[in-house]
Each structure stands twice: as C-alpha cells, then as structure tokens.
Amino acid sequence: MPLWLGILQALTLVAVLVAVYRPLGDYMARIYTTRRDLRVERGFYRLIGVDARGQQTWSVYLRSVLAFSVVGILFVYALQRAQAVLPYSLGFPAVPEGLSFNTAVSFVTNTNWQSYSPDVTMGYSVQILALAVQNFVSSAVGLAVAVALIRGLMLRRSGTIGNFWVDLTRGVLRLLLPLSVLSAIVLLATGVIQNFTGFTDITTLSGGSQSIPGGPAASQEAIKLLGTNGGGFFNANSAHPFENPTGFSNLFQVVLMLAIPFSLPRTFGTMVGDKRQGYTILATMATIFVVSLGALTALELAGAGTAPALANGAMEGKETRFGILGSTLFATTSTLTSTGAVNSMHDSYTALGGMLPMLNMMLGEVAPGGTGSGLYGMLILAVIAVFVAGLLVGRTPEYLGKKIGPREIKLASLYILVTPTLVLAGTALSFAIPIVRADVEGTSIWNPGLHGLSEVLYAFTSAANNNGSAFAGLTANTPWFNTALGVAMLLGRFLPIVFVLALAGSFAAQDRVPATVGTLPTNRPQFVGLLIGVTLIITALTYFPVLALGPLAEGLQ
Amino acid sequence: MEKKRMLDIVYVLGVLAVFALIGVVAWGVAKL
Numbered sequence: 001m002p003l004w005l006g007i008l009q010a011l012t013l014v015a016v017l018v019a020v021y022r023p024l025g026d027y028m029a030r031i032y033t034t035r036r037d038l039r040v041e042r043g044f045y046r047l048i049g050v051d052a053r054g055q056q057t058w059s060v061y062l063r064s065v066l067a068f069s070v071v072g073i074l075f076v077y078a079l080q081r082a083q084a085v086l087p088y089s090l091g092f093p094a095v096p097e098g099l100s101f102n103t104a105v106s107f108v109t110n111t112n113w114q115s116y117s118p119d120v121t122m123g124y125s126v127q128i129l130a131l132a133v134q135n136f137v138s139s140a141v142g143l144a145v146a147v148a149l150i151r152g153l154m155l156r157r158s159g160t161i162g163n164f165w166v167d168l169t170r171g172v173l174r175l176l177l178p179l180s181v182l183s184a185i186v187l188l189a190t191g192v193i194q195n196f197t198g199f200t201d202i203t204t205l206s207g208g209s210q211s212i213p214g215g216p217a218a219s220q221e222a223i224k225l226l227g228t229n230g231g232g233f234f235n236a237n238s239a240h241p242f243e244n245p246t247g248f249s250n251l252f253q254v255v256l257m258l259a260i261p262f263s264l265p266r267t268f269g270t271m272v273g274d275k276r277q278g279y280t281i282l283a284t285m286a287t288i289f290v291v292s293l294g295a296l297t298a299l300e301l302a303g304a305g306t307a308p309a310l311a312n313g314a315m316e317g318k319e320t321r322f323g324i325l326g327s328t329l330f331a332t333t334s335t336l337t338s339t340g341a342v343n344s345m346h347d348s349y350t351a352l353g354g355m356l357p358m359l360n361m362m363l364g365e366v367a368p369g370g371t372g373s374g375l376y377g378m379l380i381l382a383v384i385a386v387f388v389a390g391l392l393v394g395r396t397p398e399y400l401g402k403k404i405g406p407r408e409i410k411l412a413s414l415y416i417l418v419t420p421t422l423v424l425a426g427t428a429l430s431f432a433i434p435i436v437r438a439d440v441e442g443t444s445i446w447n448p449g450l451h452g453l454s455e456v457l458y459a460f461t462s463a464a465n466n467n468g469s470a471f472a473g474l475t476a477n478t479p480w481f482n483t484a485l486g487v488a489m490l491l492g493r494f495l496p497i498v499f500v501l502a503l504a505g506s507f508a509a510q511d512r513v514p515a516t517v518g519t520l521p522t523n524r525p526q527f528v529g530l531l532i533g534v535t536l537i538i539t540a541l542t543y544f545p546v547l548a549l550g551p552l553a554e555g556l557q
Numbered sequence: 558m559e560k561k562r563m564l565d566i567v568y569v570l571g572v573l574a575v576f577a578l579i580g581v582v583a584w585g586v587a588k589l
Binding site: 491 | 564565568569572573575576580587
C-alpha cells in the first residue's frame with residue numbers, strides 16, 4: 001500500500017469515528033437510561049422471570065453476571081462435546097475435553113482465543129448456536145458492567161446500580177444485533193462469503209485436488225469485530241480472503257472494532273452530565289492509540305535485513321493486499337481493543353514490532369479497549385490517577401464528586417494487580433515446573449530461545465487480558481496450555497469485574513461532594529497527560545523485566 | 558470411555574471451582 005493511500009486510510013478512519021461518536025454514544029446512553037421496554041424485551045423478561053423494574057445491589061448484579069456466565073460455559077462445553085450427533089456438523093467428531101474447556105471459557109470471557117483450526121474442528125451448529133451467541137452476549141456483559149460503573153458515579157446515596165438482565169437484553173437487542181445485521185450486509189457487499197455449502201472439492205491448475213471450506217462467515221464476522229470478540233471463522237482469521245477480501249473490507253473491519261469502544265466515552269459523558277469528562281477519556285485513548293500505531297508502523301517499515309530492504313518493509317507474515325500500513329493498523333486496533341483478530345501474523349513481526357501488540361494488551365486494553373471493558377479499565381486508571389495526583393500536589397482525592405477513600409483505592413489497586421499476576425505467574429510456571437517445561441519446550445515452542453519466551457508471554461498476556469490474538473508459532477492445543485490459559489481467561493475476566501462492580505456499589509452509596517478549589521479538575525488537558533502517564537508507568541514498571549528478557553533482548557541481537 | 562468421562566467431570570468441576578473461588582473473593586471484597 002503506497003504511503004498516500006495509508007494516509008487516506010487513516011483520515012477516512014478518523015472521519016468515520018468522529019461522525020459516529022456523538023450519535024452512537026448518545027444512542028447507547030439512551031439505551032441504558034430509558035425506562036421504556038420494547039415488547040420483545042417484556043416477553044423475554046416474563047420468560048426468564050425477571051422484574052425489569054427491580055434494581056440490584058452490586059453483589060446481586062455480580063451474582064447475575066457470574067450465574068449467566070457459568071451457565072454459558074457449561075452450555076458451550078456441552079455442545080462441543082455433543083458435536084458428533086448435532087446436525088450441520090460437517091461430519092466433525094466431538095471436540096476433545098481440554099479444547100472444549102478452553103474454547104468455552106474463551107468465548108464466554110470475550111477472549112476468543114482459538115487453540116484449534118475452526119475450518120476443520122467446528123461444524124456449523126457449534127459455530128452458530130454456541131460461539132456466535134457468546135459473541136453477542138459476552139460483549140453485552142462487558143457493556144453492562146461498564147454502564148453499572150457509570151451509574152455508580154452518577155447516582156447519589158443509592159444502594160443499587162441497575163438491573164443486569166435489563167442491561168444485557170438491551171445491549172444485545174438494541175445495539176449489537178441491529179448493528180451486526182447492517183455490518184454483515186456491508187461485509188457481504190465487499191466479498192465476504194455467506195453460505196452453508198460445507199467443503200467444495202476442486203482440481204487445481206497443477207492437477208492436484210483441494211477442499212475449499214465455505215460457511216456463514218459474513219454474519220459471524222460482523223459480531224466478531226463489532227463485539228471486539230475476534231475468533232475467526234477460518235483459521236487464518238481476517239487474513240483469509242473469504243473473511244477479509246479487500247483493502248476496503250479491511251478498513252471497514254477496523255471501523256467495526258473501534259466504533260463502540262471509541263463512542264463509549266460519549267455515553268459516559270452524557271450519563272454523568274458532563275460531556276467534557278467523556279472528551280478527556282476519549283483524548284487519552286486516542287493519544288495512546290495514535291502513538292502505538294505510529295511506533296508499530298515505523299518499526300515494520302524499517303525492518304532490518306535483505307528481504308525487508310527489497311520489499312520496502314518487513315512483509316513476512318503480512319498479506320500483500322493489505323501491505324504494512326493495512327496490517328499495522330489492524331494489529332494495533334485488534335490489540336488495543338480486546339478483539340484479538342489478526343490480518344497478519346504477529347509472530348512474524350520484527351522483534352520490537354512484535355513487542356508492541358503485546359504492550360498494547362499489557363496496557364490493559366484501555367485505548368479504547370473492548371466493548372465496555374475498555375471504558376471501565378480506563379475509569380479505574382482515572383481513579384488511580386486522581387489518587388496519585390492527590391499525593392503529588394495535595395489535592396483532595398475525588399472523582400466526579402465521589403471520594404476516593406481507602407476502600408475505593410484498594411479495589412482499584414486489586415483491579416490493576418490481577419492481570420499482571422496472571423500473566424507473569426502463568427509464564428513463569430510454564431518454565432518453572434519441570435514436567436510442564438519439558439512439554440512446552442518439546443511440543444509447543446517451535447522457536448526456541450528468546451522468541452520462545454516471547455511466544456509464551458504473548459499467550460498468557462492475550463489470555464489474561466481477554467484479547468485472543470496469538471504469536472501463532474506456539475502450539476497451544478496441549479493439556480497445559482488449554483487448561484492454564486483457560487484459567488487465566490476466567491480469572492482475568494471475572495476478578496476485575498468483581499472489583500469494578502464493588503467500586504460501582506461503593507460510589508453509588510456515596511453522596512456527591514461539591515467541587516472546591518482543592519478538587520483536581522478531571523475534564524481538562526492536564527488530566528489527559530496525567531492519565532496517560534499513570535497508564536504507561538504502571539505498565540512499564542510491571543512488565544519491563546519480562547519484556548527485557550524476551551522481545552527487547554531479541555531486538556538487540 | 559471411563560477415562561474420557563472422568564476428564565469431562567474434571568473440567569466441569571474445575572469451572573465450578575474457579576467460579577467458587579471468584580465468589581469467595583467477592584465475599585472478601587464485600588468485607589473490605
């Protein structure tokens with residue numbers, strides 16, 4: 001892709017995101033604040049026995065999230081294990097136990113890590129009834145938790161933070177479903193396939209035979225990206241021409257990944273009654289995104305060696321129809337949201353270039369992050385930033401009129417600690433337990449040495465942050481990785497949600513204190529700088545040692 | 558076949574155990 005086209009691509013992306021920011025953000029605010037239920041929603045509430053007017057405390061809200069998710073995991077697990085007897089399974093056998101566990105957890109936690117090749121493992125029944133359904137509802141769960149936290153900040157002296165079942169239903173029926181239908185139609189127009197033909201046997205030009213898989217890709221592709229899910233219908237994910245055929249479809253897919261996460265700050269600003277608060281969060285997210293994209297693009301364009309010099313950049317593992325600019329834009333978007341879809345192989349990036357998608361995830365996927373999870377992650381960082389500012393310059397630690405006391409800062413700190421603990425402990429255990437190390441080095445790692453460590457680190461970073469992308473050189477369909485990554489995904493999703501909802505409950509119970517001269521303004525540019533600083537420092541301090549052992553050392557070789 | 562069923566049970570119980578752990582953490586958080 002020539003430079004001028006890359007610039008045009010970036011300008012188009014910015015223009016589209018600016019255009020949807022207000023209408024989509026305000027629409028989402030209306031969805032979660034209106035008291036009117038649609039007829040179909042009332043019918044659904046009656047069916048599941050929910051009082052839509054009933055409000056939940058944070059602990060009841062949390063119990064609803066956990067109950068809904070555990071049932072989802074068991075359902076997806078059971079469907080995979082029963083695949084052999086399901087219709088439209090294309091003759092595929094039951095999915096093995098460990099892989100079923102890993103996949104069930106992966107899709108319910110919005111990670112969509114895939115230790116398998118979908119084209120030759122999952123039939124249409126499992127793809128549609130299990131995986132696609134979770135693409136919708138896991139995304140709606142993230143949105144619901146974010147909205148619950150916003151309510152905590154807007155309510156005064158309230159014991160409740162909303163109704164999970166209402167938030168979940170509205171997120172799916174009013175937002176994700178209609179947008180997915182529209183997006184699928186656009187994707188179809190760009191050439192993404194949609195059929196139920198199974199495999200088509202053809203004879204190649206050289207006289208060989210080839211089996212070409214079909215399937216309902218367009219409909220799954222839409223929610224895969226819109227819900228920041230990321231699990232591909234085909235093994236090559238968005239590098240596959242049936243999933244992402246052209247430069248235009250590539251740009252459209254990037255728009256789909258960013259539309260909701262980048263509009264949520266508007267929803268936040270509208271709901272708390274101060275739109276400048278939303279702009280502050282948006283500016284923080286956008287700054288980190290632009291810097292990360294620029295750095296990755298520069299590193300890949302400057303790839304060292306004869307081949308990159310001849311190809312004007314490190315093209316290994318990248319599709320020529322997207323080029324470096326289309327690949328780095330997609331990779332940055334996918335790892336700074338919680339999508340994890342790929343249109344190029346991150347494992348083939350330059351050593352330092354490969355570190356950046358990893359670093360994007362290590363930031364906590366907050367710029368702009370997953371649907372809901374990005375916003376609540378950034379709001380937690382805002383709470384910490386306010387607290388740090390209070391210590392540095394003697395300001396009263398309060399955010400939007402809510403005091404940041406010992407309980408609030410403990411919850412925010414626990415949130416920040418969960419994911420790095422899972423990433424670092426998981427990576428360390430993979431090499432510290434002799435029997436596991438023998439298996440990891442003998443079966444999983446095909447690139448020994450520094451890059452092998454990076455592959456394992458990437459896997460745990462991706463799982464614990466619920467991203468789902470991979471350094472695909474690692475063979476992860478083993479008992480250790482299926483189980484350990486599954487546990488990392490579970491704890492990496494639901495422990496932070498525990499702390500976020502507890503914080504929401506804590507804020508909701510407080511009255512709002514009036515702003516004084518001692519209050520730190522959180523809707524001005526200097527707070528953007530503070531928030532970026534806190535985000536980077538927390539990440540750098542936590543992950544620098546392991547990055548030094550892996551990609552940084554490899555880059556210096 | 559017996560071994561296969563055992564693995565199913567192990568994974569299902571494992572999922573329930575992780576959620577129980579998350580529940581314990583939530584209980585502890587409520588006491589903060």
